[in-house]
Amino acid sequence: MAASKNPVPSEQFTKIKELELTLETAPEKQDKEDGVCGVTECSSLGKPDAQHIHRAQGPILVGNHELVPSPAEGSENGILALQPVQLTPEEAQLQRGGRPAPQSHEGVQVLVHQAHNSLLWVDGEPQQSLYPYVTISLQEEVYSVQEVELMEFQVLDESRAETSENTFVVNLSENTRLIKLKKGEEETQYLVGGEFVRTPGEQLFLVEATAGEEGSNEVVLTISNLSVEEPEDISASGQSQPGKADATKSPQKTEGVKRTFQCDVCTFTSSRISSFNRHMKTHSGEKPYVCHLCLKAFRTVTLLRNHINTHTGTRPYKCGDCDMAFVTSGELVRHRRYRHTHEKPFKCSMCKYASVEASKLKRHIRSHTGERPFQCCLCSYASKDTYKLKRHMRTHSGEKPYECHICHARFTQRGTMKIHIVQKHSENVPKYQCPHCATTIARKSDLRVHLRNQHTYKAAEMKCRYCSASFHERYSLVQHQKTHKNEKRFKCEHCGYACKQERHMTVHIRTHTGEKPFSCLTCNKCFRQKQLLNVHFRKYHDTSFIPTVYECPTCGRGFSRWNNMQRHSEKCDGEDKKLTHSGKRMKKKKQTNPQEAEMEKDATATATVDATAGRGEQFPGETGLVHFQEAPAGDQDLEENMTCEMILDMMDK
DNA sequence: CATCAAAACGCCCTCTGCTGGGATGAC
DNA sequence: AGTCATCCCAGCAGAGGGCGTTTTGATG
Secondary structure, rough: OOOOOOOOOOOOOOHHHHHHHHHEHHHHHHOOOEEEOOOOOOOOOOOOOOOOOOOOOEEEEEEEEEEEEOOOOOOOOOOOOOOOOOOOOHHHHHHOOOOOOOOEEEEEEEEEEEOOOOOOOOOOOOOOOOOOEEEEEOOOOOHHHHHOOOOOEEOOOOHHHOOEEOOOEEEOOEEHHHHHHHOOOOEEEEEEEOOOOOOOEEEEEEEEEEEEEOOOOOEEEEEOOOOOOHHHHHOOOOOOOOOOOOHHOOOOOOOOOOOEEEEOOOOOOOOOOHHHHHHHHHOOOOOOOEOOOOOOOOHHHHHHHHHHHHHOOOOOOOOOOOOOEEEOOHHHHHHHHOOOOOOOOOOOOOOOOOOOOHHHHHHHHHHHHHHHHHHOOOOOOOOOOHHHHHHHHHHHHOOOOOEEOOOOOOOOOOOHHHHHHHHHHOOOOOOOEOOOOOOOOOOHHHHHHHHHHHHOOOOOEEEOOOOOOOOOOOHHHHHHHHHHHOOEEEOOOOOOOEEOHHHHHHHHHHHHHHOOEEEEEOOOOOEEOHHHHHHHHHHHOOOOOOOOOOEEOOOOEEOHHHHHHHHHHOOOOOOOOOOOHHHHHHHHHHHHHHHHHHHHHHHHHOOOOHHHOOOOOOOOOOOOOOOOEEEEEEOOOHHHHOOOOHHHHHOOO
């Protein structure tokens, strides 16, 4: 059994999915219908938060499959989910190194053969972490031990190795160790050296843990289901094989041992010939009982009767607590448990979960083990149940089966559509009130994001940008800073002027001092503000400057500012109706940024340059050519009428 | 062999929560 | 104009509930 490394899926899903394994499955196991691969032995390991586990672990071979642990697996619990595999007698004997098969009957025996030291790691240590004990946990609440579908190999420290009702400790420190596990017994028997006490009805599993290829970090775990084989069969050079026994030969009898009947098509076995014969009919396809209403055929008259009841509406089992009625008594019992008695006999051993049905507990267990038996054949996603895989397949097909009856928007999931209808088409849209502030948010999940971002305590202090106050919560900081917003904290000592920003005050002070630090290198004209110098230079000295012209859509006359043009246009009754490029821009600006338009309007009132000459002022960015020079006063008409805030705001823009 | 009850299988549903992209507003 | 934070929204997956149907074990 050679190990090969598989790539770890690059696609990530939700948190738990980080635990997933890459599984190399025999091709014949795949069912391509519906895009669903019928893999039943894909397992994921470990705990979700075990992100410290390295990828240094080698692949683990389980049965026919290779499990490549992802970084998150191999957690503290080191749980490996395994399943028994069927081996031919030859294979079984090979697995045992040629030793004869032990005798078996009902119940369960687990034989552990260890050719070398076990190589199971926890805590991501790739080497030097040999754990001599492996605990095999059998979920007897979920499965009868005879039907073990899931075994958990749990790596323990030697000191922690314990034996409990459902836990069997296997010492792998010796070359060969045989462990007998008997259903229903409190104690665990250790049988060393391959000798067994035969008990009628026992079932055997061969569990082998062997080192992989030399120098590689791998361990090969194999569980072989030997229950169907009598020693004589196995030693008989494989004349009959497990699962392939001729039905006519199925009644197998050993002196003093109960007969076992095995299906030659599937793994079904039964000690009763009647059950065996009835089971074989499931493979024959024989359905002699036909519904006269829909022509559907059934194997038994009971099935047909139940089916006809669905046509006639005959539901003899009526619930005493509600109006529901059922075809079978079992349905009624289950219904009553779900709806009325809330009796949940199937309890999870790892958490408080309990369920009405065993299948639900089995499904729930997968949330602990991470097992994902249902593999998407188009991507690396694997699901814990068939429905999720089916739902997932819509992401590949693009199917959106749910349509909003109001706006006809389509959705992949019904729940998404329902939320859409509530949020978009309902009058009383629910709002989620933040418990810490006045914010109301439409979705609970977004409220959670709000709480996380705004109301989470941060260890590092966040300082107010305007004063010395500091806060540990972002919301408090933002609220505090808003108190500074309209505060004109800077007051002029020469006049009544006040402003919000210091830079505004710096410029204003120049109106008192007469300082004009910005001069034009071409004409020596001086300005108090750099922006005014830029305007001046572009207007009078930059020959490449092409001003934006807002044309009157009526007469085509050009203006440097849209509001001047608009004022003109209201009175203009010219015939030219064409909308120029600049006209479009004006329209856009008006629609998208009325505040900016308003500001420009104010500026125009005091600092307009006549645009009829075809040159309008424009405020360039910092890349514009400017000339700095201490200069005497000048250009009063441009500068004096503009406020500091106005110009600085223009510079900001 | 028929029948019943329990178990198992299968399907669909709802509720929940996270995620990421686009829109929007504040700075 | 650019950046950033926030909000809105649809997409998508996890978990579990509920019930119809089929299979199986047990029994008369």
